Amino acid sequence: MSKFDYNKLIDNEAALQSRSIFWEPEIYQEELKQIFNRCWLFLGHDSQIPEAGDFLRTYMGEDDVIVVRGEDGEVRAFLNACSHRGNKVCQAEWGKTKAFTCSYHGWAYDNMGELAAVPLEESIYDNLDRSKLGLVPVARVQNYKGMIFGTFAEEGPDLVEYLGDMAYYLDVVLDASPEGMELIGTPFRVEIPGNWKLPVENAIGDGYHVAWAHAGAMRVVGTIGQGRGETVLGIGKDNTGFDDSGQMQVAIPPHTILSTLDGQSGYALYDNPGPCIEYLEQVRPSVVERLGEVRGKQLLGSETHMGVFPNLQIIQGLNLLRVIHPKGPGAFEVATYSMADKNTPDEVKDIIVKHVGQTFGSAGILEGDDGDFTEAITHSPNGYATRQMKGWLGMAQGRTMDWEGPGEASPGIVNELCQREFYTQWQRTMLAESANDILPKAPVQKESANG
Amino acid sequence: MARKQKIAPVGKDTDMEVAYRIERFLAAEARALDEERYDDWLAMLDENIAYKMPIPMNTYRRNRPGKSSICETMIYDESFEKLKQRAAREDTGMVWLNDPATHHIRTITNIESFCTDEASVYDVRSKFTLLRARRDKDHISHTGTRKDLLHDTGNGLKLVARTVFLPARVIVDKNLNMFF
Secondary structure (H helix, E strand, O other), X not given: OOXXXXXXXXXXXXXXXXXXXXXOHHHHHHHHHHOOOXXXXXXXXXXHOOOOOEEEEEEEXXXXXXXXXOOOOOEEXXXXXXXXXOOOOOOOOXXXXXXEEOOOOOOEEEOOOOEEEXXXXXXXXXXXXXXXXXXXXXXXXXXXXXXXXXXXXXXXXXXXXXXXXXXXXXXXXXXXXXXXXXXXXXXEEEEEOOOOHHHHHHHHXXXXXXXXXXXXXXXXXXXXXXXXXXXXXXEEOOEOOOOOOOXXXXXXXXXXXXXXXXXXXXXXXXXXXXXXXXXXXXXXXXXXXXHOHHHHXXXXXXXXXXXXXXXXXXXXXXXXXXXXXXXXXXXXXXXXXXXXXXXXXXXXXXXXXXXXXXXXXXXXXXXXXXXXXXXXXXXXXXXXXXXXXXXXXXXXXXXXXXXXXXXXXXXXXXXXXXXHHHHHHHHHHHHOOOHHHOOXXXXXXXXXXXX | OOOOOOOOOOOOEOOHHHHHHHHHHHHHHHHHHHOOOHHHHHOXXXXXXXXXXXXXXXXXXXXXXOOOOOOOOEEEEEOHHHHHHHHHHHOOOOOHHHOOOXXXXXXXXXXXXXXXXXXXXXXXXXXXXXXXXXXXXEEEEEEEEEEEEEEEEOOEEEEEEEEEEOOOOOEEOOOOOOOO
């Protein structure tokens, strides 16, 4: 039984969040158990480990994890910890190997996780059973259209059930062609002194801060080559960014969508969007045929932020995928990858990769703007009085709109629906008694047309 | 002007006068940046500059990448226009994280100046420490190496290429919005 009352820490009706949820070390320890040890977490993509022996390292919560394609072609994930004393068996970030060898005593595991060799085994051990001393596996590893996810939970929803109707939106990125999406390059990795929840909800839903927090960057992005005016994504100096004439946020609990729905604005921040848009329009008819009009015309090419609970963001248009790893209550690491459909011509991929670096890479001109307020929201509650405060996310509460796709939609990307949904789901997982309780009980009913 | 990217290994030293001018150039460049005089800095660059900073690779020495999509990726991969754009952002007066001002102190040292195959192009290696101090206690120091190509024009030295190596796989800083 938790000593915290999560029903009070998050007040869904009033859209209030206790500031202590970003600061309290004991809440953080419960998050590692309730969220990061139960939810499906993004581990990597098939394109990164296409062949037997290919591996990469990532984190599930604060657990160091090796994701590896075994000699048999199957992708598994293991704790990066030797069964003997617990040293890491792999220090490289990625590569190809037949064995992971511990640097302490030389125990060696094959790429399917079995303990394959123990130095001096026959002379020094009478009681060692190698078959019981393999690497500790992540309980379940499943793949959705190239995306590899894992969970430590033995029970609870399978990946497809966990993603639910979110698959409808993910497919715009993952299934726009038969070849699908790929991740490109080495991820940017940055550690920021803030709580992990803040960058997640900022990326999935905070359309409000773009015009102001990033004001300097927004004045200059996209200005080379296209002679862009003062407006990007409907945001400019004469426009605060509020635009409900065809943009939306959608709750697909536990996941979220933010989209401009105009089919092109994903490239609005690019200096040289020409080749990207040309390719986009070239493939659009085949995507319409594959995924239908709504997804092919309205979602494909739009600035669309897909939030997969708890810590994955897939951002179409900017064409990046981000994972937020917690590093204690007061710090997180963001890993940012470039992504594109595999069929994308190389010159367009080059534009995308450069653009990701220049906007949201380690030195991205937008990425850096968010650090100060993330730090302040997290660490100012060191002060007892500040810790009693609450944050408020009441914007556009109760506003709904018609939307043909799954989920509950609300108009405008300057809207706090996605952020509210994130904290509602956070509360749900923190209250869950087992992994069977981490999803909403009943599928969300769509409100009637004029809702 | 030919701009071969071929950089000599440690080659013949430049003469002392050139070495002196190069040291003065790098010190003046660091001071222009410390003092946020971005127009002055941009004037020290060749308009065909290639400005790069790769992500350090934490792979095993014997790594054979195979067919993985993971490959070398750049933190900075900038043309002159992109550097101008970054400088313009600093000058908008709307970069809140630099108000109150962020203080930068660049120390450039271990400067080595070598001749290249081209008489007017020098291969210059240096090491730097970039101290950034802001707010109450937000003090961060980045240390790395640089590999520059400088072109000796009738109009003084110009920076033609810079590759910055910052040996930190995970950047522990709220932003890297600064010129190295």
